Amino acid sequence: MQPRSPEISSSLGRIAIIGAGAVGCYYGGRLAQHGHEVHFLMRSDYEAVVREGLRITSYQGDVHLPVNAHKTAEDIGPCDLVIIAMKVTSNAALLDLIPPLLKEKTVLLTLQNGLGNEEFLAQHFGAERVLGGLCFVCINRIGPGQIHHIAQGRINMGEHTRTPLPRTQLIAEEFRRSLIDCHVVESLAAARWQKLVWNIPFNGLSIAAGGIDTEVILANPALETRVRALMVEIIQTAACLGHTLPPDLVETMISNTRTMAAYKPSSLIDYLDGKEVELEAIWGEPIRQAAQAGIAMPFVQELYDELKNRLAEKA
Structure with missing residues (x-):
């Protein structure tokens, strides 16, 4: 299946998707659907996508489209925007994957989970290039080049270590035009901690409690109590670090999670598939950052342990 030419002139220029799993294929697919020139770095799904295209089944409407699939970053070449959606556990590979994609003003947007990803990119490729995005979306990869979009889809986007720039607003505007609910945040660090309020309890308890989905977690009074305690501890820690989060965040996140029904968080899927779980980025790094400020996180520490x-038992 041959990729089609962009139907709309894109102010984002050439876009590369590094990490073509559920997140990369979903957001990259939406951008390609709406006329942006998107190039996907694909490995295991390459043959299937070249042959069959990319499929997104969604409550917003199904999408089936040909896309530009590549086996190597060198095949993609220099781009204007690089969207990084690969697992944090594979970050070392970015040291080889990103250089062929760079030109003078290439922007790097990481959609990865946890803390420390912007710092990693800034250290190796320059802080001025780096943006971060927090994805609040319920999606699963159900087969090669096949993504099931169940609910939500919002991205909270911000600049690394500085307030938004004109480029931040431009990218967000183009995302919104592509059916991606995208909001610019003043503080990316605060947004990162806000995402952890959901990721730490639900991704963690889904594994620690024996491989269960979000519906089972919230149907168990003891586990729901634990979810709430973890959320409150994370919010209080963020406040101590200077990041004030919405006062109704616990109730909002739990209510939204109930609408997901039997949703398996990404860490649970990795665990069940025998893949490496993003343990340090989601659980370890928040504990370490808090400890550096003299703050203990006993509930998160217990879950981390x-x-x-x-x-270790599964290894």
């Missing part, structure tokens, strides 16, 4: 034991 349980996860380490679970992962």
Whole structure:
């Protein structure tokens, strides 16, 4: 299946998607659907996508389209925007993958989970290039080049270590035009901690409690109590670090999670598939950052220790 030419002139220029799993294929697919020139770095799905195209089934409408699939970053070449959606556990590979994609003003947007990703990119490729995005979306990869979009889809986007620039607003505007609910945030660090309020309890308990989905977690009064305690601890820690989060965040996140029904968080899927779980970025790094400021996180520490034991048993 041959990729089609962009139907709309894109102010984003050439876009590369590094990490063509559920997140990369979904957001990259939306951009390609709406006329942007998107190039996907694909490995295991390459043959299937070249042959069959990319499929997104969604409550917003299904999409089936040919896309530009490549086996190497060198085949893609220099781009204007590089969207990084690969697992944090593979970040070392970015040292080889990103250089062929760079030109003078290439922007790097990481959609990865946890803390420390912007710092990694800034250290190796320059802080001025780096943006971060927090994805609040319920999606799963159900087959090669096949993405099931269940609910939500919002991205909170911000600049690394500085307030938004004109480029931040431009990217967000183009995302919104592509059916991606995208909002610019003043503080990316605060947004990162806000995402952890969901990721730490639900991704963690889904594994620690024996491989269960979000519906089962919230149907268990003891586990829901634990979710709430973890959320409150994360919010209080963020406040101590200077990041004030919405006062109704716990209730909002739990209510939104109930609408997901039997959703398997990404860390649970990795765990069940025998893949490496993003243990340090999601659980370890927040504990370490808090400790550097003299703040203890006993509930998160307990969950972190349980996860380490679970992962060690399965190794």
